[in-house]
Amino acid sequence: MAEAASVLDGARYTGFVTVADAGLRGMITLRGDLASDAVAGAVKDAVGLGVPGQRRVHAHGDRAVAWMSPDELLVMVPYADASEVAGKLAQALAGAFATVANVSDARAVFTLSGAAADDALCKLCPVDFAQLGAGEIRRTRAAQVAVALWRSGEGEVTLVCFRSVAEYVFGLLRNAAAPGGELR
Amino acid sequence: MLLLTCPHCGVTAEETEFAPGGEAHLKRFGPGSDDDAFEAYMFNRKNPMGVHFERWRHAYGCGKWFIAARCTVTLEVFGTYPAQTTEPPAGIVETIKAKRPEWEGYK
Numbered sequence: 001m002a003e004a005a006s007v008l009d010g011a012r013y014t015g016f017v018t019v020a021d022a023g024l025r026g027m028i029t030l031r032g033d034l035a036s037d038a039v040a041g042a043v044k045d046a047v048g049l050g051v052p053g054q055r056r057v058h059a060h061g062d063r064a065v066a067w068m069s070p071d072e073l074l075v076m077v078p079y080a081d082a083s084e085v086a087g088k089l090a091q092a093l094a095g096a097f098a099t100v101a102n103v104s105d106a107r108a109v110f111t112l113s114g115a116a117a118d119d120a121l122c123k124l125c126p127v128d129f130a131q132l133g134a135g136e137i138r139r140t141r142a143a144q145v146a147v148a149l150w151r152s153g154e155g156e157v158t159l160v161c162f163r164s165v166a167e168y169v170f171g172l173l174r175n176a177a178a179p180g181g182e183l184r
Numbered sequence: 185m186l187l188l189t190c191p192h193c194g195v196t197a198e199e200t201e202f203a204p205g206g207e208a209h210l211k212r213f214g215p216g217s218d219d220d221a222f223e224a225y226m227f228n229r230k231n232p233m234g235v236h237f238e239r240w241r242h243a244y245g246c247g248k249w250f251i252a253a254r255c256t257v258t259l260e261v262f263g264t265y266p267a268q269t270t271e272p273p274a275g276i277v278e279t280i281k282a283k284r285p286e287w288e289g290y291k
């Protein structure tokens with residue numbers, strides 16, 4: 001069997017911010033009633049985390065759960081575990097009004113690292129980055145495509161987009177982070 | 185530029201993060217209705233100078249529909265609310281009346 005690979009295959013660019021393809025990440029979309037015990041229980045059992053409140057990300061080690069909309073969560077796990085975790089979630093929610101889908105291969109993930117990561121991103125996204133706190137996920141656009149981003153560490157932002165536009169997004173980020181384009 | 189607050193995810197963003205969906209609170213006239221009612225539903229839209237109610241979708245964000253009450257002259261936004269309602273909520277109407285005493289009211 002062919003081995004799975006992220007679309008940019010580990011590409012990296014260093015300008016005034018470092019932009020790196022974060023590689024494969026297991027991602028599961030869960031839609032349903034986020035206030036229900038069924039969803040809370042299924043998520044807790046599958047990844048050991050609670051259901052995040054509005055626009056929050058709960059992360060622990062290599063697992064995370066993000067609030068995507070009032071009826072949607074994004075569950076993140078190591079790529080190799082995604083189908084097993086998705087199966088577990090689907091089984092736990094079999095009787096509930098909910099859907100579970102393994103979307104790992106439909107996404108690309110980037111990390112931007114450096115103190116000026118916000119300066120590169122604010123050229124692309126209509127977001128007031130000064131207002132974006134730790135533990136908050138922001139769904140927005142980068143130039144012409146949808147992205148989701150959050151602060152994943154000290155001076156680091158993780159950005160997720162659709163795999164089909166990953167080349168485009170990498171081009172955008174590279175351009176935004178190019179030397180000479182610093183904002184201060 | 186419009187700054188809108190999505191009532192579903194609480195994000196305030198500029199209008200390029202949203203997609204406009206035209207006039208809000210339309211009543212649908214479908215099969216069985218008379219031609220005039222259907223024509224009005226299909227084609228006739230308000231085009232007010234002043235208070236207006238519009239549908240918007242948080243297209244690049246949470247993906248949900250909501251309604252914005254705003255002024256077409258000044259771009260002031262009086263408020264936003266979820267789309268699952270057939271008329272403006274009382275709180276929004278009150279806000280508009282306080283700011284635009286000459287407003288004739290919804291309808």
Ligand SMILES: [Zn+2]
Pocket residue numbers: 190191192193194195242245246247248
């Ligand atoms: Zn929203």
